[in-house]
Amino acid sequence: MRISVIAKYLGFVLLFNALLMYISAAISIFLKETSITPLLYSAILCTIVGVFPQIFVEKTEELKPHEGIAISVLGWILTCIVGSIPYFMWGGEFTLTNAIFESTAGYTTTGSTILTNIEMLPKGLLFWRSATHFIGGMGIILFVLLILPNAKAARSSIYRSEVSGLSMLNFQMRMREIVRIIGIVYTSLILVETIILWALGMTFFDAICHSLGTLATGGFSTKNTSIAFYNNIWIEITISFFMLLGGMHFGLIYATITGKKQNLFTSDVVKTYLTIIFIGILFITFKLVNDHVYNWGEAFRHASFQVVSLVTTTGFATVDTSVWPMFTTVVLIYFSIQCAMIGSTTGGLKFDRVYLFFQTFLKQIKQTKHPNAVYVLRMDKTLISSEIELQSMAYIIVYLVILLTSTLALSAMDIDLITSFSGSVATLGTIGPGFGKTIGSMGNFSTLPDAAKYIFSTNMLLGRLEIMNVIVLLVSLTDKNR
């Protein structure tokens, strides 16, 4: 593994982060806030350290596969660390641990927070929180690929390590084109949502921050009570719609806009995904009405928002779900584990894998019934190779093992079961809020021990990096023949 080459690409990652830090610093300078020094100095620091490897390392066309993985994994870790510098330098509630937690929650688009009073943060720092969602939503590495000049082979190697094989299914084009499409769809939707939210009564600043949080499926709000602050059904409908879009395959969204045959309306996976969400909303609505928590209208409104918010791993809230009946919590936990679609900005297990899991299960039953028959798996008319099938199964197993290990480790710190389990689900699935009084939809992670915050931060990174890359990197590092 060529460390110098990896350092060169990590330098690009730092430079991209610096760009958004400068924008956040400009907001602070304009508003004469206390966050000028933290943001500006962090930006300058990122620029200097980012430029440094460029002085020494010459242009590299070829990258080995494990170098691509190293750039991807280390890029994310480095980003989370440097992203915490503005928070740490600003102080307030941000200790070093809290700053790293907040930064990781931002970049991984988890949206969990340690802040007890979000509204007292300077606007520049609030924008930086949302900007980390923006970077993380598309993926810092993909951003770098988008701006990287003339490095075809290297770009391809990094891309393969950043985007899972399953998510490439709906893209029938060249890599550079795919990255470009993701970028266009992502930024266009953010712009459209910002305008709509602004028109619906949000301030422009709040509108842009919430749009960044929605399309990135992150969930950082500028208000302590999240979307509940606005108590506006049209804002909730708009955000729900864009959360749903943010949770769908960007290739399919692009295909729908450009009138391609294989699109959102013809995709079986999308149809099944939406049907399951609708059934979940109905279940919760019936339960809330049955238990006299809300009337029909209110129950459907809040159930819809919460289900969409959790399944798309966004984590915005309109109500405190910790007071809801246990049945609704169980349904919401299911959606928190299932998550949204591959090829979107979401993290976690992802619906396509759950879909594939059940397809494989049915295939195995048929195979047992007719041992000599040959059955193939298809997703949206695309043939699924046994390699992808196996990768998905392995991913689900590893995901569940990490979920249980994390719950066990947190329980060892005397954290109650609902907090440790739902916290693990919420962070590994990059959702944000968990369940229960402490980390519920209106709670935060501030009171948890530092060690727990590091476990949650690791979960967020694993969830965003799709676990396998981290394992491959660790194997590569320990492999003597590398």
Next chain:
Amino acid sequence: MLKSLRTKIFFSFMLLVLMLVIAGIMSIIEFNKVGVSIKNVMDDNYKSIEQTKHMLDALEREDSGLLMYLMGNREMGSQTIDMAYSTIQNAIKIAQNNITEKDEDKYINNIIKEYEEFHASVKQTTDTSEKLTLEEKNEIYLQNQQLFFAAKKTINELMQLNQGGVYKQTNTMKENSKRAMMPAIVSIVAAIVFALLLNFFISEYFIRPINRLIDGVKSFYPEKGIINSGIKSNDEIKSLETETNNLIGRLLRLKNQSK
């Protein structure tokens, strides 16, 4: 991409220097903010607190002056009342010119209103006290006491407002001083990382090629013709390899000619 080793080293150190200089400037700016906060506390809030203390003291003296007057020591009482009045008016003027907290002007207006009522009552008492019996004087003094406490309350409120301001400023100072230290702390960590990186790059782009060249020279034999140490860079070390090969070429040619 920079080609010369000299330029590479120069730019590396320049980046390090730049980082430290900027950290220094940022720290100076933040420490300056601490200085401004201290100035705010000293000049603004503390000045107002001092004036409220003067007001309270003068108010007490005016009350004592009234008591003296009623007890029969009219000249002394009258003088004390006048002096207290002038002290309070002076303190109010200073406070009015030193508004630092939100709604502080309203607090000062309240003081003016309540104090004027008290002072008017004191004046009225001194003007009419000659004709009054001891019981009547006692009753009027008790009435004055209510106005005295009302005026004292408004002065205390102004004092509390400024004390709150001092507390707020102290917290700001605490935050600012912490923030002032941060660029230095972050720079120390960044400088360590930078030094490690620099060490790595020096070893990768300077030491390793030189070692390769040494190995190339060591394993050189005339039949081979040239030294090929596998240096891919385009810097001074590559030039050294090229020039060494040229030298070898010239020496070999010289050797062949002498044969």
